[in-house]
Amino acid sequence: MRLRSLRRVRAGPTADGAGKHIAETGEYDQLTAEPDTLYGADDLTHLEGLDAVRKRPGMYIGSTDSRGVGHLVNEILDNSTDEGVAGHATSVEVILHADGSVQVDDNGRGIPTDVHARSGISGVELVLTRLHAGGKFGGSGYKTSGGLHGVGASAVNALSRRFDVTVRRGGKVHTMSFRHGVPGIFDGDGPDAPFTPGPGLQVVGAVKRGQRTGTSIRYWHDPRYFETGATLDHDAVRAKLRHTAFLVPGVGYTLRDRTTEEPTEERFHYPNGLTDMVEFLAPAGDRPVSGTLLVTGEGTYRENAADANGVMQSNVQRRAEVEIAFRWGTGYERTVECFTNTIRNAHGGTHRKGFERALARTLADAVRNTRGLLKAKEDAPTLDDVLEGMTAVVHVRVPEPQFTSQTKDELSTAGITKVVQSLVEQHVKSWLDDRKTRTEARTVLQKIVDASRVRLTQKQQKDAARRKTALEGAAMPAKLVDCRASGIDRSELFIVEGDSALGTGRLARSAEFQALLPIRGKILNVQKASLQQVLDNAECAAIVQVLGAGSGRTFDLSALRYGRVLIMADADVDGAHIRTLLITLFARYMRPLIEAGRLYAAMPPLHKITTKGRNPETIYTYTQVEMETTVRKLEKAGKQIVTPIPRFKGLGEMDADELWETTMNPATRAVRRITLDDVDAAERILELLMGEKVEPRRNWLIDSADRVDRAAIDA
CATH class of the missing domain: 3.30.230.10 (Ribosomal Protein S5; domain 2)
Structure with missing residues (x-):
């Protein structure tokens, strides 16, 4: 029935005689249904054979983008894999040809070549041209199978400009070609060669001595059935072969890529199966x-x-x-x-x-x-x-x-x-x-x-995971000395050692873009602690809260409140220990910060050398050797030096101008960026120096004792 008539009618009284109107305007549109004699059985369409695949390819291969192109390879490859799972194949090769075609070879039993009694055509033609045909519907061909629907190979055939199959079976080599699922003969190479529909399976020779049975399929997919720009993802094919090799340890898979100037070949074979796969997939x-x-x-x-009879x-x-x-x-x-x-x-x-x-x-x-x-x-x-x-x-x-x-x-x-x-x-x-x-x-x-x-505890972290304004600053630790900058382009956070360094740093900093967070002494060694213990630690929790990006798997670099984080500790042994503990915290629970190159270690000087004279000169040095070398150079140049040369015991002993000029001024300071160039080596060092096992650390200290300059120890 089709809705054909549209009539405008005036509203009338309702059936109960109350005189109510159907619409306030007094009119309404009424569609009346009348039979449409033009719609009959001839308007129905019955798609036969592979026409349904070509009409609706997405139903059979999932999509018509690049994923669909890759699915064609998977369908053919899965059939060869089924032979390996059944114990009849030990080798499968996938060849990516320069002309865009894909070839899959296996040394299995080969597709049956004898004539199928009910259809009257060969087993090869039956499998490749009829939907839901194959040896995977409860017969004796396969115990289990990936291509159980009997659709894959015939769907690939239907969507291909050319589809060639070679079967080695019964001592003979059989070949057959198709265009869009129609069997025939190509007069030449490639999909553009003249095609004549014709005979079915042909015997072209005998199997060479020592050559196993098997099946070889090469096809050229037709771009007309796919979206513009849809191409085969070679990495996806490589991943498919690798995964399958893990799952079928008795079969070796080879990928030959001939699409590049220098053809490549990769072989995938994993005798330990899923154990090897877990090791491969682990981050x-x-x-x-x-x-x-x-x-x-x-x-x-x-x-x-259903049983064998379909009941x-x-x-x-x-x-x-x-x-x-x-x-x-x-x-x-x-x-x-x-x-x-x-x-x-x-x-x-x-x-x-x-x-x-x-x-x-x-x-x-x-x-x-x-x-x-x-x-x-x-x-x-x-x-x-x-x-x-x-x-x-x-x-x-x-x-x-x-x-x-x-x-x-x-x-x-x-x-x-x-x-x-x-x-x-x-x-x-x-x-x-x-x-x-x-x-x-x-x-x-x-x-x-x-x-x-x-x-x-994640909800508590999220409450403090965003930058607070001055009115909302109550959620931040009271000891945080924040900066005025609202963006992260210039803002930086100095994590300083102790309240004395905080006092000097507060006077020295640029309040526009530099924030200070003091910590009390040495924080928790997080390499030995659980994340819950880290969050329970006041100093660690304060750092996580101030940075505002969370920790562990919830760490979000985009939510970080500062563009750079600088560890500013004294230039002594205790300061080095504090830096190590803080770096361990960041490496363990805020690693993306290091990977992004946004964690630094400040380098305060150890000595202040001042020359005498009308134009005195001030030079800061960072090691004992550098100080002695600088003094010799100045004396050789005839300059007198103020003695004794002061040595800074800590950041708190420096005045604000000295701290700004040497350690905090971006124009004159020297800093070290903390990196993770070698993740494995960093993990080993952290575990050795900070981990739970004491014996390896003790042995390392004993073995490294000769490397220490005892005269340089600040006792």
Whole structure:
């Protein structure tokens, strides 16, 4: 029915005779429905064969941008991987040709070349031209499969200007070509060669001696079916091959890139499987808190499924294989990658749900039952606390899995949740109870409790995470001497040692852009402490609050209240220790500040050399050697020096002019930028000098004793 007639009518009395009007204007528009005899069965469209793919490509490959172009490679590659998973292939190669084509070769069994009884065409043509055709629908071809829908290869064929397949099977080499899914013969190389629709599979020769069976597919996708500028992301192809090599340790993957002037070749083979993958995915510099836990096993579940004749059966028992590897690190980032039958599930699914449920339940119970971890009335950790710093890979092999879409981004097979949950709970409980891993487990539980406590204090941090105006300054520490500048382009914060240095610094500074925050002596050694202990420490908490950018995983560099942070401590041993403690605090809990090059150490002088005469000259030196060398040069030049040469014992002994000129004036001062050029080396040094283990530090001090100049010690 189509709405055809539009008539203007005048309002009349209502059915109850009350004389009410339908509209205040007295008129309304009425659309009347009348049959449209022009709309009949001939207006209906039935898309046959691969026409549906070409009409709506996004339904079959996810999108028509660059991701869709990359999905074409994945569909062909997944078929070769299925051969490796089934134990019939040991090598898969992907070749990126200079003409834009992609080739995937494997040494599996080869696509069946005999004639299919029901369709009357070869197995090759059936697989590559018919939707939902293949050996992955419950037959004997594959136990589990990634390309279970039987759509992938035929969809790639439908969207390709040219699609060539070579099959080595039964001692013969078979070839076949297609254009947009239509079989035929190309008279020449490349997709622009003349094409004649014609015969199907052809035998072109015999398999060479020593050559294995296998399948080779090369295709040229048709840009007309994709958005303008859509291209193949080579890095995405490389990542796909690497991930698959981790998941199928028995197969070696090779990527040959011939699109550059100098062709490159990369091989991916990881015999340790998921254990290697966890190490690869772990963030750089993230030191492990635990070893890599590997969970393997099988489980059964039940679901409704169709039998070989297509008749739906209820309560069919399925068997799933589970392989999971995970570990905790010292960082805050979490990485959980999920796969089903080697296919990456970007949005996770039921297997991830089972994994996370098991961890949350088991570890929360362990925290509650372990003496000394939780304080009275403290809440148990949540899933976010458990996953903090975790790197995990969850891989399940499932017959006929269900996904939310053809792109398989999310597993939806309901029974997998309980299978994964049961296996993970059993393994984690054994790990917690095992004497060999009990210490390691205790360390992980403590990390989880610390994460929980930090989460509960985040709201307090956020309240002080933004710069306050003068009226709102009550939230800042009372000892902060703030500056007037409202932006971070010029503003800088000096963290000074003690109230005496604060007094001199207050007189010396430029109040327009320089702020001062005094600390009392040596702060907490955060390398040995938890974040909760850091936040409980008054000096550390004041620094975090004044900077206003948070700490740890909540640190937001864009919220920093000052453009530069300068540590200004005395030029003695105690001052060096204070600088080390502060640098450790920033490296551990505010590392982006260092990575951005915004942390500095001020360099106050040690000596003040003054010459006599009509035009006296003042020179500041920073070391004993520099002072002695300067004195010799001045005496050699015939200048007299005021003696004794004063030596500054601390910042508080300098007057305001001296402190401004030598240490605080941006035009004349010298500062050292704190950097993290070598993260691993910095982590090792921090752990050696400031960590919990005393023995390595004692050994280092003994071994380095000969490097100390005893005459230079300020005793």
